[in-house]
Amino acid sequence: MTKQGKKNQKVKLKDVLEVTLWFGLAVIAIVIGIACLSGGGEEEKVAAQIPAKITGFVYDPEHQLADTTVDKVNTRLRTLMHKTTAEVVVAVVSATGNLTIEDWSQQTFESLGIGKKDLDNGLLLVIATDQHKARIHTGYGVEGVLPDATCSRILHSLVNPQMAAEKFDVAVDSATLVIDSILTNPANTAEIMSEYTSVPSAASSLDRQNRKVAHKDEDVAAGYWTLGVILLLILLIVIVPKIYTPRRERFKKGPKPPAKRIKYLKCPECGRQKYHLTFDVVTKAPRYKQEGKGVRRYSCDACGHSAQENYTIGRLKKWSLDGILSFIVFAAKMKSTGGNDADTDDDNYSGGGSSSSSGGDFSGGSSGGGGASSEW
Numbered sequence: 001m002t003k004q005g006k007k008n009q010k011v012k013l014k015d016v017l018e019v020t021l022w023f024g025l026a027v028i029a030i031v032i033g034i035a036c037l038s039g040g041g042e043e044e045k046v047a048a049q050i051p052a053k054i055t056g057f058v059y060d061p062e063h064q065l066a067d068t069t070v071d072k073v074n075t076r077l078r079t080l081m082h083k084t085t086a087e088v089v090v091a092v093v094s095a096t097g098n099l100t101i102e103d104w105s106q107q108t109f110e111s112l113g114i115g116k117k118d119l120d121n122g123l124l125l126v127i128a129t130d131q132h133k134a135r136i137h138t139g140y141g142v143e144g145v146l147p148d149a150t151c152s153r154i155l156h157s158l159v160n161p162q163m164a165a166e167k168f169d170v171a172v173d174s175a176t177l178v179i180d181s182i183l184t185n186p187a188n189t190a191e192i193m194s195e196y197t198s199v200p201s202a203a204s205s206l207d208r209q210n211r212k213v214a215h216k217d218e219d220v221a222a223g224y225w226t227l228g229v230i231l232l233l234i235l236l237i238v239i240v241p242k243i244y245t246p247r248r249e250r251f252k253k254g255p256k257p258p259a260k261r262i263k264y265l266k267c268p269e270c271g272r273q274k275y276h277l278t279f280d281v282v283t284k285a286p287r288y289k290q291e292g293k294g295v296r297r298y299s300c301d302a303c304g305h306s307a308q309e310n311y312t313i314g315r316l317k318k319w320s321l322d323g324i325l326s327f328i329v330f331a332a333k334m335k336s337t338g339g340n341d342a343d344t345d346d347d348n349y350s351g352g353g354s355s356s357s358s359g360g361d362f363s364g365g366s367s368g369g370g371g372a373s374s375e376w
């Protein structure tokens, strides 16, 4: 190659680089332009309305629910709060504006301060009717009894099918019924309230400190004991579920997973083979000394007839590995709550802004971000 040729090639290379550079810049400009345009499109979405305060436990600004449902659910959730201190709120909106349902839930949860501040035991059920989306948002304090998987099952087996059929009232009614029964189950209620009941309120913090010093040796022993239990638990949690999961799953509180195939029965009302199970929830998990309970509902696709029945679930076998596992979990829980030193004041209900006596004044819980979302 001649010197001239080399020089030409260099020039060409320079041209190619220049074209590439400009082309690249043009592509970037176009991408940014599109991003801006679509961003502009989003701005046209209505700004999300976050309620600052609501009356009662149901937020339904567009009156999409029947008054009777609102009353019924309000009564249910107020009773639930008095029994367990847990605060459950339902919000039915057509859309969450420019926010995702997750962000809307989080902001509303914080804005209303759902759940007791110390316990963070709030739950928010959000249904965005036009968006076909629903979410259960939970505070740390209820995540133990209503883990994300259970929330997801409630949404998928109760809320979604009813919402798809435009039965808003049934969706809200059945979801709150199940949430209520899970939270009022005595065993679960104890968990929610444990922080209150486990602390002797008369003891001053100084007393507690003195006791701590005196029992230092005991604490070390307890430490080893706890470590042993934790190791055993890890072993059991990892290995035992592999063998026992199907059985454990069946007895878990909350809605049963939907059957793979719908079994049609003869309808007692119209006689057609269109009667089937639509709702099946374990409201009380069986234990070895106690039978469990469940509620199931059948309805007919042909005539709309439906009936609900309560049933019992047999006691667990006394010496099953399952039982041993739950005993160890129980023992570990007792151990851990026994050592808790949380402070309690008698009245923690005034965590919200003003101390009005309306039912819609929540206690300043902040969400732990737990929960589940779904679409129908």
Ligand SMILES: [Zn+2]
Pocket (backbone or CB within 6 Å): 267, 268, 269, 270, 271, 272, 274, 300, 301, 302, 303, 304, 305
């Ligand atoms: Zn029928």
